Structure formats: C-alpha cells, structure tokens
Amino acid sequence: MTVEWNEVNAYTRTKFIPKLVDNIFNKSVLLNRAKNKWYNSYDGGRVIEQPLEYAQTSAAGWYSGLDTLSVTGNDIAVNSEWQWKTGYASVVIPGTEERKNKGTEGVIDYVKSKMKSAEKTLQDYLGTGLFNIGTDAKAIGGLRFIINTSSTVGGISQTSYSFWQAQLDSTTTTLSLAALNTLFQQCSDDGDTPTMIVTTQTIWSIYWSLLQPQQRFTDAESAKAGFNNLMFNGVPCFWDSHCTSANLFILNEAYLNLFYHPDANFSFTGFDKPVNQDAKIGQVLWQGNLCSSNNRRLGRFSAITA
Secondary structure (H helix, E strand, C coil), rough: CCCCCHHHHHHHHHHHHHHHHHHHHHHCCHHHHHHHHHHHECCCCCCCCEEEEEECCCCCCCCCCCCCCCCCCCCEEEEEEECCCCEEEEEEEEEHHHHCCCCHHHHHHHHHHHHHHHHHHHHHHHHHHCCCCCCCCCCCCCCHHHHHCCCCCCCCHHHHHHHHEEEEEEECCCCCCHHHHHHHHHHCCCCCCCEEECCCCHHHHHHHHCCHHHCCCHHHHHHHHHCCCCEECCEEEEEECCCCCCCCCEEHHHEEEEEEEEEEEEEEEECCCCCCCCCEEEEEEEEEEEEEEEEHHCEEEECCCC
C-alpha cells in the first residue's frame, strides 16, 4: 500500500509536534519557568536586540521658581546584540522500515516512536543550553555565560562596563544560609528582588539539610507542576538535572528572555527523500537565544562543594 506522505507530514505537524513541545518544556524546571514567564517571540533581524537601562539621567533635580532646568543629555540606554543560535533533531525513516509498516497508518505509528527520540534529544540540548558557559559558539549562551564578570555578553564587555557585571561568587565552597542571603541581597534593589533559585540536586539537598523541619516550606503551584522546591526569602528553590555541578543560580526572571524565531519554534520541515539514501528524513528546528537585560539582578555561586 502506498504511503501518503502529505498526510504523514500533516499529522506530524498537528499531532506530534505540539505534544513534543509540551513534553520538552514540562520536564525541566527552568524550561517550564521559561515557558510560563519569559519565552518570547522575536520576529527576525540580523541579531536579537535587547534594550538595556544602565544609568540615571543627569538632567534632573530640584528647582525653584524660574530656575533654568538642565537639558544636558547623557546616554542612559543601549541595545545589547545577541546572535541567533539554531538547533535541530532529525527524524529518519529508513526505507526498510517504511516497507515493513504497511500503509500510512503504519508509518505514522513508526513516526510516533521516532518523535519520542527527537523529543528527548531536543529537551536535553535546550535544557543543558540554558546552563551553558559559552564555549560552544554554535549553542545558546547560558546562565554561566551571562552571570559572569569578565565575558563579552550581548556584544558588551563586562570588563569594560561594570554595570553589565553579574553577581558572581566564585570563592564560597560551603553553602550556608548566611552566604545564600548575602548573594540574594546583592541581586536585590528595594522591592526588585529575585524570583527563583535553581541548582543541582546535590546542592539542593545540602540546602534542605540546612533548614529546620518547620522551615521547609514549599511553593504549592510549583509542586503541583511536579517540581520539588523549598522556599528561601519567599522565592522557590529548585533542582534541575541539567544544572552544572558546583553551581547555584539566583535569578530575577523579569530580566531574562528566552527568545525564539516564530518560523523556527520547533518547526517541522516535513519528510523528504535524499538522493543518495533509501529513507525519508525530516528535521525539527529551533532558533533563538537566551538573553538578559540587567545582569546586576542575577547571581551565581560557582564553587559550592559542601
């Protein structure tokens, strides 16, 4: 029986891809937070431009009567520029398997199993990417890349511009409530405070052991979503399997954006036959990057061992 590949492509796009996307975002705490709070479309352009505010205007002050008011200009905003990053997962249907699975329905069942593999691959790449340190030029720049003091992030040197440096603690090796609170306060400005903490399961367990039983409160909404958490200063602390060892991140999500291109937001190319293979091959594509608009409100321990 001839396979109707137009039908297979349509079914893959309408049935398999939405399920794939849901599973990718719902099985990683940081990806889940991104989906619900800071996963945003960015419609094209040579780069992703993220506006920043880094200074107060100098043309301000008190005055009386007919005093001359200053109109002296000073730069208070600049755009950071983030390169597009692209990822993919191929779905390959060998001709031998197409012939074994007779007809369109049989091939669709086979595609379903292959999409599960693509799902796990993309979840791992994107989930790990959020914690990247920036050494792979093709991958998204993750939190270890952004939350630094000497990187060139978004085209702006943290060495040259101190306003662009994050709150990095690379000396604390033993986690304590006092150290955690110090970094938390460094990331805060009046009522503008962090909204989440994320770390490894090992460090999360250390934090658990620091709390008295009566202090082990949780965020009910996060727990309902299936993510273990403990509260610190009123914000949830999670562990994520993709988080890099020795690291703990204190984040104000108001200043994070995981931008995606609307034409490559887990888009499926459709199955085509290569000229030199007995197979049908399609790709799931993603394009975007993780961006920050205020690194000063982001913090990281990078050397926690106990």
